[in-house]
Amino acid sequence: MQTQLKKTTLIVLPLAGLLLTAPVASAHDEHRAVHEDLNTEHQATHEDLNAAHDETHQDLNAAHRAAHTQPMTRRQHRRLHRQLNKAHRVEHQALNAEHGAAHQDLNAEHKDYHDFNQ
Numbered sequence: 001m002q003t004q005l006k007k008t009t010l011i012v013l014p015l016a017g018l019l020l021t022a023p024v025a026s027a028h029d030e031h032r033a034v035h036e037d038l039n040t041e042h043q044a045t046h047e048d049l050n051a052a053h054d055e056t057h058q059d060l061n062a063a064h065r066a067a068h069t070q071p072m073t074r075r076q077h078r079r080l081h082r083q084l085n086k087a088h089r090v091e092h093q094a095l096n097a098e099h100g101a102a103h104q105d106l107n108a109e110h111k112d113y114h115d116f117n118q
């Protein structure tokens with residue numbers, strides 16, 4: 001019997017979505033512009049992170065497919081999936097850390113603006 005190539009069962013962990021506080025209704029257009037800039041930057045960061053994430057998934061899927069070209073016992077297959085899931089988790093941690101750092105930068109920039117404009 002042949003090992004069937006099943007759809008991967010990699011766990012999908014959503015990236016932590018921390019959005020900047022929506023601009024407070026403010027009469028200051030400048031302030032709004034700063035928020036728009038920060039949000040644009042934030043969005044670009046997310047696009048980068050998502051692209052990196054997609055790439056990770058493609059790599060993992062390719063590794064999974066490649067492994068399935070060889071005959072495997074159930075046990076070997078389970079081990080393979082454990083390894084793939086672990087690699088996936090590690091990658092998510094790295095992406096989330098990057099995401100968190102990006103948020104800190106953006107928040108610091110935002111805080112600087114407010115401290116400076118008090």
Ligand SMILES: [Zn+2]
Nearest residue numbers: 012013053057
């Ligand atoms: Zn993922």
Ligand SMILES: [Zn+2]
Nearest residue numbers: 017018019046
């Ligand atoms: Zn974010």
Ligand SMILES: [Zn+2]
Nearest residue numbers: 006064077081
């Ligand atoms: Zn598999």
Ligand SMILES: [Zn+2]
Nearest residue numbers: 031035110114
């Ligand atoms: Zn603000």
